[in-house]
Amino acid sequence: MKRTILAFVVFVAACSPAAPKRTAEEAAAYALSIKPTDARLGDLYAQSCRTCHTVADTGAPLTGDAASWAPRWKKGMPALLSSTVGGLNGMPAGGQCFSCTPKDYEALIRFMAGHES
């Protein structure tokens, strides 16, 4: 089902303002370069969040990409936690971290959104 299955993709690409490729690559490279400093949180992140939030193709906001996270952060932590646990659009419920507690989720959200402090 790769790109050639439909020229509709080409159609969308032609009609949509494409994000600068270099910027996207840089954002992805930065996402791959960082992880939580707390060891336990780092393990949880590596097993779950990282698999999507460092891969641009997933559509997930990349870790540390302030521009992508800003509109989400505005929703407030309760809403973000609810979306994380229950799932929303491409975000699978629980972020596929099934040993995470609500506090773990909040800490991981803060880390990925660049709001650890």
Place this chain on the structure above:
Amino acid sequence: MVSRRAVVAGAVGASVAAAGGAVGYRAWRDREPASPPVHDSEGRLLWRNWSGIQSAYPSERAAPDSEDALVGVLKSAPHPIRPVGAGHSFTALVPTGGTLLTLDRMSGVIDHDGAKLHATVRAGTRLGDLGPALAAIGQEMPNLPDINKQSLGGALGTGTHGTGRAFKAMHGEVTAFRIATPRGDVIACDRTTNADVFHAARVNLGAFGVISEVTIQNRPLKRVLKRTTGRQLGEVIEEWPSLISQHRNVEFYAIPFTGLAALITVDETDKPVSPRGPDTDADAVMELKALRDVAGFLPAVRRGLAQSAFKDLPPDEAVDEGWKLLSNERPVRFNEMEYHLPLERQMVALREVIAAIEKHRADVFFPIEARVIDGDDAWLSPFHDRVCGSIAVHAYYKDDYSFLFDLVEPILRRHGGRPHWGKLHSLKYADFATLYPRFRDAVAVREMLDPEGRMLNDHLRTVFHNG
């Protein structure tokens, strides 16, 4: 290319204008499905599966970091004890009010044998992490599933597979494993040691205990050429018998209401690496949805638009190590039914499925996947003792999926199919006892390993208990 885009844009635009009155309906249909509360009345945290149709509030969550700790959980934690990998199963394998058990802390390659091309891996390893780990020791699993977020234990336990006439499903390459049981012991087994457990629990639904580590027969790491080609569906169906003998891995996606297919072939190559480009599958699927939304009530327009858009489209090619190309990101969620049929019945059944969907369900837009898998001898393997052709039908996660049961499943069953254990089906114990020649033997082994039924939730009782 520009003119083709213009054709699609113009036609879609006209359709949107003509269908203006349906905008409200489409917005209603596109609403996000409601999620259960984050916590239940007792403060327990929600668990949902990947697609969102299964949910539970486990009273405990366990993440053991060793085999000893795993045994402790199985012996004494509140039951039902249900292992979860990445939560990608659509069937109710995981829901529990007892203990939700993850092996996320038991992951990684433990050992390997370069001469035999064996690797011993902890069962909590995610497939996406296993590919590079095996590549680092010069090995690969040549047959990977479409998605690689799953845990190894979950993938093996549900009979997860890729495609390729010469390749078995993942569990078919397991040479040994260790399984912790609710009795409190750990059983090491292979074809000669505890052979009954080896045959019964290679595909286990997480109902026999929990596999802690697995030894896999791999192959030398290879570079492959992946080619994706837009084709006429009828041609691909006619060529399928020769395609499966010509290519190492081959599959196609039949796109309902278009007469089109996407053919994907993977073959070993010496060509220089040419990495895959940005993944556009999600965009493609959503454009199919857009086409459904604006032209679903005009089948001829829908087909004409798709055919126009496809004309003269060049193949997409990438060259790289197989683990980088065989699996894909799937950010658009869906529900799915997949049955594994005798190979000679696969294309007959596929034609019937497409005809039924195109006659009765204009709302369906997801491509239908056809693959081929070699047989194996695991007792609960859907590929037990026969080469299978699989048919997987999907429904967008926001859409009604009842047609999978009402319309699709009767066709797949009539052609002798066995369901994927992790994908939607309506079968019960009596059905499985008919479909699987060693089913009752497997049930007996399960009851020996879990005499108190600590691993069984409501769904699994319908599978393993008669009546």
